[in-house]
Amino acid sequence: MSADxxxxxxxxxxxxxxxxxxxxxxxxxDSGIPDLLKEARVALPFRVVELMRKDSLELTDADxxxxxxxxxxxxxxxxxxxxGTDTMTETAKALADVPDKVIVLTGALSPARFxxxxxxxxxxxxxxxxxxxxxxxxxxxxxxxxNGVKVKKDRAAGRFIPLD
Amino acid sequence: MSADxxxxxxxxxxxxxxxxxxxxxxxxxDSGIPDLLKEARVALPFRVVELMRKDSLELTDADxxxxxxxxxxxxxxxxxxxxGTDTMTETAKALADVPDKVIVLTGALSPARFxxxxxxxxxxxxxxxxxxxxxxxxxxxxxxxxNGVKVKKDRAAGRFIPLD
Amino acid sequence: MSADxxxxxxxxxxxxxxxxxxxxxxxxxDSGIPDLLKEARVALPFRVVELMRKDSLELTDADxxxxxxxxxxxxxxxxxxxxGTDTMTETAKALADVPDKVIVLTGALSPARFxxxxxxxxxxxxxxxxxxxxxxxxxxxxxxxxNGVKVKKDRAAGRFIPLD
Amino acid sequence: MSADxxxxxxxxxxxxxxxxxxxxxxxxxDSGIPDLLKEARVALPFRVVELMRKDSLELTDADxxxxxxxxxxxxxxxxxxxxGTDTMTETAKALADVPDKVIVLTGALSPARFxxxxxxxxxxxxxxxxxxxxxxxxxxxxxxxxNGVKVKKDRAAGRFIPLD
Numbered sequence: 071m072s073a074d075x076x077x078x079x080x081x082x083x084x085x086x087x088x089x090x091x092x093x094x095x096x097x098x099x100d101s102g103i104p105d106l107l108k109e110a111r112v113a114l115p116f117r118v119v120e121l122m123r124k125d126s127l128e129l130t131d132a133d134x135x136x137x138x139x140x141x142x143x144x145x146x147x148x149x150x151x152x153x154g155t156d157t158m159t160e161t162a163k164a165l166a167d168v169p170d171k172v173i174v175l176t177g178a179l180s181p182a183r184f185x186x187x188x189x190x191x192x193x194x195x196x197x198x199x200x201x202x203x204x205x206x207x208x209x210x211x212x213x214x215x216x217n218g219v220k221v222k223k224d225r226a227a228g229r230f231i232p233l234d
Numbered sequence: 235m236s237a238d239x240x241x242x243x244x245x246x247x248x249x250x251x252x253x254x255x256x257x258x259x260x261x262x263x264d265s266g267i268p269d270l271l272k273e274a275r276v277a278l279p280f281r282v283v284e285l286m287r288k289d290s291l292e293l294t295d296a297d298x299x300x301x302x303x304x305x306x307x308x309x310x311x312x313x314x315x316x317x318g319t320d321t322m323t324e325t326a327k328a329l330a331d332v333p334d335k336v337i338v339l340t341g342a343l344s345p346a347r348f349x350x351x352x353x354x355x356x357x358x359x360x361x362x363x364x365x366x367x368x369x370x371x372x373x374x375x376x377x378x379x380x381n382g383v384k385v386k387k388d389r390a391a392g393r394f395i396p397l398d
Numbered sequence: 399m400s401a402d403x404x405x406x407x408x409x410x411x412x413x414x415x416x417x418x419x420x421x422x423x424x425x426x427x428d429s430g431i432p433d434l435l436k437e438a439r440v441a442l443p444f445r446v447v448e449l450m451r452k453d454s455l456e457l458t459d460a461d462x463x464x465x466x467x468x469x470x471x472x473x474x475x476x477x478x479x480x481x482g483t484d485t486m487t488e489t490a491k492a493l494a495d496v497p498d499k500v501i502v503l504t505g506a507l508s509p510a511r512f513x514x515x516x517x518x519x520x521x522x523x524x525x526x527x528x529x530x531x532x533x534x535x536x537x538x539x540x541x542x543x544x545n546g547v548k549v550k551k552d553r554a555a556g557r558f559i560p561l562d
Numbered sequence: 563m564s565a566d567x568x569x570x571x572x573x574x575x576x577x578x579x580x581x582x583x584x585x586x587x588x589x590x591x592d593s594g595i596p597d598l599l600k601e602a603r604v605a606l607p608f609r610v611v612e613l614m615r616k617d618s619l620e621l622t623d624a625d626x627x628x629x630x631x632x633x634x635x636x637x638x639x640x641x642x643x644x645x646g647t648d649t650m651t652e653t654a655k656a657l658a659d660v661p662d663k664v665i666v667l668t669g670a671l672s673p674a675r676f677x678x679x680x681x682x683x684x685x686x687x688x689x690x691x692x693x694x695x696x697x698x699x700x701x702x703x704x705x706x707x708x709n710g711v712k713v714k715k716d717r718a719a720g721r722f723i724p725l726d
Contacts, residue, residue, distance in 0.1 A: 073378060073396065089415060089509055110355035111343060112377025113393045179275060181417055185349075185513045185677060191274035194358025194374075201379045202366040210358075213276025214237060215365045229277045232237065251581060253673055345581055349513060349677045401706060401724065438683035439671060440705025441721045507603060513677075519602035522686025522702075529707045530694040538686075541604025542565060543693045557605045560565070 072201050075115040077146035078103060081137060081161075082124040083154030085178035085189050098123040102182040103152055106190050112197070117146075126154025126161075126177075134164040141168055148200040149173045152193070155211065155223055155230075162207045162218030174199045175218060176210045179228055236365050239279040241310035242267060245301060245325075246288040247318030249342035249353050262287040266346040267316055270354050276361070281310075290318025290325075290341075298328040305332055312364040313337045316357070319375065319387055319394075326371045326382030338363045339382060340374040343392055400529050403443040405474035406431060409465060409489075410452040411482030413506035413517050426451040430510040431480055434518050440525070445474075454482025454489075454505075462492040469496055476528040477501045480521070483539065483551055483558075490535045490546030502527045503546060504538040507556055564693050567607040569638035570595060573629060573653075574616040575646030577670035577681050590615040594674040595644055598682050604689070609638075618646025618653075618669075626656040633660055640692040641665045644685070647703065647715055647722075654699045654710030666691045667710060668702040671720055 080086065080101040088099045104118050121140055122133060141149050147170060153161055155177045165173050176196035182189035195210035207218030211230040220233045244250065244265040252263045268282050285304055286297060305313050311334060317325055319341045329337050340360035346353035359374035371382030375394040384397045408414065408429040416427045432446050449468055450461060469477050475498060481489055483505045493501050504524035510517035523538035535546030539558040548561045572578065572593040580591045596610050613632055614625060633641050639662060645653055647669045657665050668688035674681035687702035699710030703722040712725045 084417070087417060089412070089512070106355070107377070109350050110352045110377060111393065112355075113395075114377040116377070183512050183514070184417070185511060186273050188274045190354040191270070191276075191358035191361075194355035194360075195362035196358075197355075197377055198359035198362035198374060198379050199366055202363050210362060213271070213274060213278040213280070213361055215362050229275065231277075248581070253576070253579060253676070347677060348581070348675050350675070434683070435705070437678050438680045438705060439721065440683075441723070442705040444705070514601050516602045518682040519598070519604075519686035519689075522683035522688075523690035524686075525683075525705055526687035526690035526702060526707050527694050530691050538690060541599070541602060541606040541608070541689055543690050557603065559605075 076148045077144045078118040078150045080120045080152045083177045087181040126157040150196045151175045153177050165207045174208045240312045241308045242282040242314045244284045244316045247341045251345040290321040314360045315339045317341050329371045338372045404476045405472045406446040406478045408448045408480045411505045415509040454485040478524045479503045481505050493535045502536045568640045569636045570610040570642045572612045572644045575669045579673040618649040642688045643667045645669050657699045666700045
């Protein structure tokens with residue numbers, strides 16, 4: 071198992087959604103990921119970089135180019151990316167040809183700020199997969215670590231399933 | 235990555251501690267693990283078997299023999315064991331010669347029933363490691379997946395660290 | 399102190415907001431108030447009636463007429479109303495001439511489903527005020543029990559303050 | 563309704579119990595009350611004084627004398643006391659002859675640090691009762707505001723009930 075440092079890139083998504091009474095709306099704000107990692111008492115070296123704060127439906131090709139560049143240029147070889155779930159598989163494809171790095175995308179169907187949320191479990195899966203999986207792109211959602219280019223989101227069922 | 239079913243064996247420990255006002259004390263009760271897996275929206279097949287409800291300091295050799303038997307006899311080849319942290323490494327040793335199975339021990343430093351707890355993150359790590367690691371015994375704690383026989387708990391620091 | 403039964407009318411508002419990944423949006427759903435009262439181990443007799451599920455900015459005069467009718471016609475003389483905060487004071491005015499009943503409006507600036515929320519504290523204030531206050535309309539928010547027609551919401555500051 | 567400042571005296575009890583892995587035990591520590599009041603967005607002036615950190619079964623006559631002195635000498639006339647539930651009624655009796663002050667005792671059957679707890683609801687009840695009740699000693703538990711000298715704890719049922 072690798073004890074190499076992990077880079078966490080945050081891009082937004084449901085996992086970081088918050089609610090603002092003053093606006094009567096719900097927005098992505100400062101990432102809750104550092105708090106989750108503190109609560110999980112993570113002792114492995116890591117750093118968190120906030121790349122963007124977007125719903126994944128709003129992510130553009132330029133955004134994906136930026137994410138891929140951040141992954142390629144990072145000194146770390148083990149990368150966790152928090153991401154909205156709706157286009158997580160598209161970003162996985164955009165990262166498929168990055169060599170020699172273990173890249174794990176994760177997110178949540180329920181915001182991390184909720185009392186009931188899949189966020190900490192999913193982030194735990196991503197951390198473990200970043201240490202134990204072979205180089206490539208992985209998606210950690212629905213209790214499962216998927217090959218990142220062989221999975222899709224079943225929006226109606228609220229879960230990720232393997233591609234046929 | 236394996237999508238094989240996962241067996242979760244619960245043995246007690248801090249992760250399942252509860253507080254009872256009527257007794258003015260704190261006890262291990264029915265496991266909160268099934269609720270954590272539901273909250274995490276785990277879609278991978280799994281079953282949970284409650285083996286015992288013990289503080290890990292109270293576990294005897296007979297208990298470890300029972301745990302090992304449950305692991306060996308299980309039809310599943312991927313096993314997650316929730317366990318108290320104080321003697322988690324001893325149980326790991328007792329499982330070290332089980333062949334052909336991926337065994338991941340995890341637990342928590344703060345009870346799962348607490349608002350702030352490392353339980354869901356750790357359980358997520360264990361689920362991912364059970365799918366991605368090679369056969370053997372692993373410990374998923376402190377944000378890290380350790381070789382189960384090359385790790386110790388630093389009680390004062392409240393974390394697991396690699397053995398020298 | 400009165401131990402009379404309490405009627406809880408829910409009308410929606412931030413306190414009952416939920417987030418739906420399948421819609422990528424945030425809606426008012428089934429009320430979380432019964433769960434909050436169970437968690438609070440309320441032993442006083444009460445019943446909960448869901449009147450509507452609306453953001454308080456969407457409440458119409460007809461809605462307020464309906465709320466007032468529900469209050470007047472209830473056999474209970476002690477009424478708690480959960481309500482969005484933006485027009486809570488308007489509904490308080492619409493209830494100001496209901497005779498012989500203790501009516502307490504409350505709500506939350508952060509949804510009850512969030513890990514950090516003012517919802518249970520506010521609901522506790524409302525329950526106590528319904529038992530201890532004299533007949534009339536009260537608003538329980540921001541740690542304070544206000545005369546319901548002598549208070550306003552300071553939206554920017556995120557708190558209720560007495561009217562000059 | 564009074565908007566006078568509220569003094570919160572903390573004495574320990576289940577509401578402030580925490581769990582310590584390093585000790586494998588469960589102790590009363592620094593009070594979580596200030597965090598609860600922040601989360602509840604209390605805007606009314608208040609101050610919190612930690613008097614002691616005790617299980618209420620351990621409270622002595624000397625402790626109750628100290629609590630009564632703190633109440634009498636406080637400049638505030640509205641006092642909330644957080645307290646273990648087992649001897650809450652005894653402390654209420656010891657405060658029964660304090661003149662001209664509204665004193666509300668509260669606590670919790672489940673620690674405030676738990677994800678599911680009656681603590682914030684009970685503290686909200688106590689804050690409201692301190693503003694709305696007449697001078698005397700009150701106990702806010704089980705969803706109800708009781709006359710402090712006409713109530714007992716039914717330990718088996720896990721609730722407070724009026725004295726016959």
